[in-house]
Amino acid sequence: MKRLNYRVVIFIAALIFGVVFSIPSLIQSKEGKKITLGLDLQGGLHMLLGVKSDEAIKSRLKSIAGTIKYIMEDNDIVIDDLAVEGDKVTFKVLDSDDIPKAKELLKKELEGVSVLENQGTFTVTLTPKEVARTKKQAIDQAVDTIRNRLDQFGLAEPTVAKQGTDKILVEVPGIKTPADEQRIRELIARAAHLQMMAVDEDRAARVYSMSPAEAKKYGDVILPDVKNPKEKYLLKAIPILDGSMLTDAKVGFDRNNQPVINFKLNGEGAKIFGDFSGKSVGKRMAIVLDNKVYSAPVIRERIGGGSGQISGNFTIDEANDIAIALRSGALLAPVYVMEKRSVGPSMGADSIRQSMIALILGFVLVVIFMVIYYGMAGLVADIALVGNLFLILAVMALFGATLTLPGMAGIVLTVGMAVDANVIINERIRELLHEGASIPKAIEEGYANAFTAIWDANVTTLISAVVLYAYGTGPIKGFALTMSIGILASMLTAILGTHGIYQAFMDKITRDKLNFWFGIKA
Template sequence: MLYFSRWKTIGIWAVVLIGVIFALPNLLSEQTRASLPGWIPSRPMTLGLDLQGGSHILLAVDRNDMIAERLQAVRDDIRTLLRDARIGYTGLAGTGRTVQVRIRDANEVEKAKQALNSLTQPVTSSVFGAGNIHELTLEEPEPGLFRYTLTDEGINYRTSSAVTQSIEVLSRRVNELGTTEPIIQRQGSDRILVQVPGLQDPQRLKEILGQTAKLTFQMVDQSMPVQEAIQGRAPAGSSVLYSTDDPPVPYLIEDRVIVSGENLVDAQATFDQRTNEPVVSFRFDGKGAARFGQATQQNVGRLFAIILDKEVISAPQIREPILGGTGQISGNFTPQSANDLAVLLRAGALPADLTIVEERTVGPSLGEDSIQAGQMAGIVGSVLVVFFMIGAYGFLGWIANVALAANVILLVAILSALGATLTLPGIAGIVLTVGMAVDSNVLIYERIREERRAGRSIIQSVDTGFKKALATILDSNITTLIAAVVLFFLGSGPVRGFAVTLAIGILTTVFTAFTLTRLLVAVWLKRSKPKELPKGYFRLVPEVTRIPFMKVRLQAFAVSMALCLGSIVLLFTVGPNFGIDFTGGTIMEVRAKSGAADIGDIRNRLVESGIGEVQVQGFGSDSDALIRIGMEHGEQEGTGSSIVAKANMALSSDYEIRRTEQVGPAVSGELAWTAIVGVLVALGAILVYVWVRFEWQFAIGAIVSTVNDIILTLGFLVVTQLQFDLSTVAAILTIVGYSLNDTVVIYDRVRENLRRFKKMPLGQLLDLSDNEMLSRTTMTSATTFLALLALFLLGGEVIRSFVASMLFGVFIGTFSSIFIAAPILILFHIRPTAYAPGSEEAKEAAAEAAGPLPAK
């Protein structure tokens, strides 16, 4: 394995060079990147919202609103079709999902069926006409009584169509704001995800996204005073609507629509030449201009109302016919509100009401702080790992560090080439990769030392070390890769960023360990011709250990089970400190504009503004505070946005709103279920992999050990009351991968020793395997712990609970691999223990293992 042809050597360095080229734009300024030639890669990693600021908003189509509108449309269609066919009817009404009508003349029932036949005709539901659905079903419970019912597939079709149309409208609206690289995409069957990075005014975005923008021009009914209509009953065909003024002014409006926003072809924010006030100028298409001109000709002297989403913007008097198809909307506009209205009108109306069910907003200042904290944590963690490897392996540690640097470069290059989004958890993934990447080199180096102690030459030891470490490295990294894949498909937002970074880091780690590290070691052997392997400056454990782990396995197992039972009891009595991802509600991080944050003052302001269930606590520095606003019983989707608006008004004068997260009840329930499914799917997938690669006893042992780690980690979260949210689930799945990584490495050695020492009692063989892997286990745990510790201390408050969970997981995963996973093999009799203590077979087996024990 130490021979490299010239072309293979060139290929390896070419890959590293390409990685440098693709990663380099991340270190260049935007101006420098713009000046690069077109053939040179210039795209850096895209920064996530948590690093550059911006808004993440999840909108849902209101299905009940869709059903109500569809019922109204069906009633109108029935009325029109029967009138056109001159068929008398009565009792036209709709409730729930059903519209019914009674035909007066029994002799016209068949004629009515023919007239209404189009309502139950199938609708093409795909572009190519391959799928047809029935929106309505017809029942005739008694002669002459028609009952039309909306079908589930029809509602789903209308909802899907509304989502598609809404995405187009929202895209036009957001693009009009001038933001860069917005993401607007379908999520599920009835939701739309909108992500706008770098947005300075998230409140303005919410107002623009949430407004339906249904514009109509209708006549004001002046047949009676509006106050009489309010106190009594409005005339048939008219309704009372209110203006946007403060206080609102009531108007009696005719229901008949003269012209709607569908006839608008342009709208621009301008200034009235007479009053110099901001107004919105509009222009109709030919059809709209004709209808508007006719209406204004016939109603000179009357008032007509301009109505947006059932609110009267203005109600001017028609002084003369408006025949040019143009006009202007005046009101109490500011330049920005006039521009926003023009944006809404140009983009068009939404086909249905959209409700904000999840919102995550990060201010630009917090994003800058997160970048600095992530960079500092990454640098400190990397430096600690670099010095640790040099101290442990001497010159071989330098080689490992070169491979580690190449590993990070390739990781960043791939993320840049894919256009992946770097989030704060993604930075944590890079730091974790730095800590775990040395595991492959530790496995190789410890195996080389082991072969050297067995009497092989330097070259033979190195060659055999690489060969025997390959299978172990692949097995151990695939388990972590499975956890990362599950995280990606079942996670969302920043959790996905962490999963992508972790998965790519695993792949680059395997590549650098078995190409670059092997190449550098081969070059060193060829040029230096060393007489002995380089020695490090310290060892965490002696080269050879004979710790009787199996003798205390029952005691260790009992302690672990007791802790697990205690954790389960705490889970059901005390309970975790669930974040809003699982409970719903709102979190706001604020910073005082001057001095320290006054917790009591913040709480009083929020309570006075009408917000209940408020918790305020210190967060990070003295000037920062974290606000938790719980979800009240029976709270509906979308009410969180009004709560955030109230909190902004109460605090914005003295506090900077650095971060806002709001999750509705439906989303929180789905996130909780997805988290449970994610953990179960990961465990199942890893169980199958270990079963296939080893035997069923190994798979059971791995799962028991992993479940032990999960329960103890949950107990740790309950005891410390760290926030339990989606990032914590990501940490638990990472712990699953890390723990199984460690377990599989030990199992791989157990399997090898089962082949080598066929007559050795199983307990003794497991002790031998644990001792052989002890040095590797402690070295890997130490490097990972150092990298995570830097992230915990310097990465900021936002991901502290995430990293704390992983720190605990590293410790408990190492413990369970030795004291839980290995002893399970004895319980399930991985091999019959036919050799009684003191027998000739046992003495012979002991003699086989009497030589120097590998310390790996």
């Protein structure tokens, strides 16, 4: 080899890159970036979730009621009988002179609502457009929230996608034990609805003899203690504030070295929290998570700074999971499992084994055919094919892509497609040699004549793969991804790389027999 050209240099560099970044995935080393195996290759959990979007409307109305309570108190407007009834919020302004001001405040502070007033009694309802928007937002928010929770949990490449209009597909690879599965299911389904609620001190002593219906008449709700469900609290139904004002939640430890959750509120939440605690010294305020009371301390002084603490005799794992759920946000609507199945690691191992047999068999057959039919030109194409496979693995590992069973099928298909360009090029070179062209001219013109056909075929296939990736679900995305990487890699190896090898060995090719290099007789 006398001429080391830029094409060979680029090909060698690409081959080294492919080998180096593929090794961690091939040997499954602990260090370095590796390809993540999908659910069908390593086992895991598959769930189809339903979303109770109607519950989002109730949550929205409760939030509106809390906002109304705050803005009226903040503007010294006295109201009574504030309650959420069915699909509306009702309250009464006691001073008729405050009615115009109350109307103006509601119009300014609330969006997507209709406000009716009759002799000082206000009725606030959501508009049909806001109802539809809230339901859609609940589903979209559930997808984002569940994805954030699984990401913060540290799981590798979970799939969370909207399915239809009101369902969510969740696939979590690598879940191997029933305990892991249960923990993931609880993390996904946890509403993480944080509320701070005032204890009804006037009637608190009657909580054990009071029915939920009677409590509702007073604008209260009865909730159990998280540690002891038999212990009850009578709380004002309209919360002081909720988790939508939460900005952070982290695990900490109290003076007894027990895990607790420290949380922080945004500016609005800090102001509401500070104002309420300042007016309620000597009274109790309950910290409620998912309709269970975690603590109900007596307020000793005004609490500023917008921070608080949740204690509940947690384990470290429980505290971490709750903190993750709080940080990622509360679900606007509850989710429930419609379908669940577990894919065992043995099934994944069997899929990998069969896919590898298909890949190796396809690779060996292509290599043998190319060498028999095209001679040394076939061997050059096979070298490019090896480089192509390493590049696919390296790029996927570098970006932490997930390899699924359809992705393996894409790689197997790429083996055949990767040599297609060299088949076209070799046939063009053969045609020119039969016409009497010199070997250097046949090689250069063979590449030039074949390029248009190769370019058109690869670009159209790449466009199809991009569309599949953009609009497909998990398995289809995996197939499209490996196809796309394989097409781009083959353009580099099959066109640039093999051309450079021919140029580097040009002197030897011209001296040897054409049958040896291109499978034809001179």
